[in-house]
Amino acid sequence: MDKKINLTQLADLLSQAGGMSKSASEQFVKNFFDIISQNVLSDGLVKVKGLGTFKLLQMEDRESVNVNTGERFTIEGHQKISFTPDSDLKEVINKPFAAFETVEITSEQADTLASMNTVSQQEEESDESSEVIAKEVIPVAAQEKVTVVEDMPLESGKVNDNEAKVEPTVKDVTQKRGVRFLIKLLIWILAILLIVPLLLYLFWPLIGNSVLEFVERDIKTRNKTEYVADSIRSVPKPVMETAPVTPQPSKPAEQPQSQEKPSQTAPAQQQAPVQTTPAQQPSKPAETTPAKPAASTVTTGQGTSGYPAVKLNSADTAKDLKDFTEADTVNFIMDGDLTVHTLKSDETITKLALKYYGTKKLWPYIVKYNNVKDASKLHEGAKIRIPVLKAK
């Protein structure tokens, strides 16, 4: 260990290895190295198989600084003998450290290293101002060092330090794996998000029809629930959209309905009567005109029907009127036919309500009065009886 082997010792060892006498082997070794040194000087290059390459290098002039004085001076160009060992020999000699590999350092580790450096620097700098802190910190560092050495009971101290320093890289590798896993996960999610629409697009001809049907059905059912009021749904009687004008049989059916309603909108109902003076049917003049004749014909029996009253007092109580018609909570009694309307191509029940009552919101009464089950299924030419509405 750490011996200096000279020429004679080397010759002894060689002769022990066999083949030659001591003197011959000594001569051989001498010649061996003489040839190398001589030829490096003359040729500039000697290659010996199994050992390596000796090379003569020409160094250029370069400038340097005297560390102590700070003076600049030039190092003159000179020649230098370099030696690069054979790769086989290199590996054999590096065997004790062959397990180590060059590792990429993540930024986190670099930061920790940097912070450690700065901490140690701070300790050095702040020896006067914060002695206490320094005392506290330094022992810890010392302990760490001790433990490190204890953990690695190997041959030489130098090697121990090295292994301890290499160890953190293993942690980094695991951290890196975690990060890589996350990145992979993200990529997968993105890929799935991309692939699913693509597949849908590709297989649309196969799936498309069924999907569309499903969507249509869904919309239909929704429309039904929205379009037909609950009170109407609960009507027991089967429906005739084009119900002929038969007010008498339908009237008894209305009464239970009107009884139902108060239960649904009880609180609003209590408020409403306060506001409802008999003259409270909203309508713009333009809309009322077509209804006029009809109203006059029907309201002969009923003096206080909503419609004509509006015309009288529309200027005074327009506001009050709006309040309860928009609220859609005021209850009216349907009292006889105002008129019979024949449905045109682009008319809906809400439009009829707007036309005859001046507000769309009263359409449920028309539906109820006609026992319409599905308002979307009304067709052109259907005869719809418009009831006279009377505030309760």
Add this chain to the structure above:
Amino acid sequence: MNNKQFLTELSGRCQMSAEQAAQQAQKLIGVMEELWQNGDSVSLSGFGVLEVKKKNERVSVNPTTGVRMLVPPKLVLTYKPSSLLKEKLK
């Protein structure tokens, strides 16, 4: 000077066949290899010292990419020419 030239000159100086010289050279290298593996150094007057040195681990930065690499420690065979040989260079 390559290996072949080296061996022919060696065989000429030691008055042995080229084959023998090659064998002996290999043996010599094998002996030295063992010495180096044990941590011994070979010093020859007029030539220099062939010695195994431990290089510490270090952080190297790839100047183009800025990637930091931790280069592990390693054992390297070094050669230091003797002062006699150095003087011949001047």
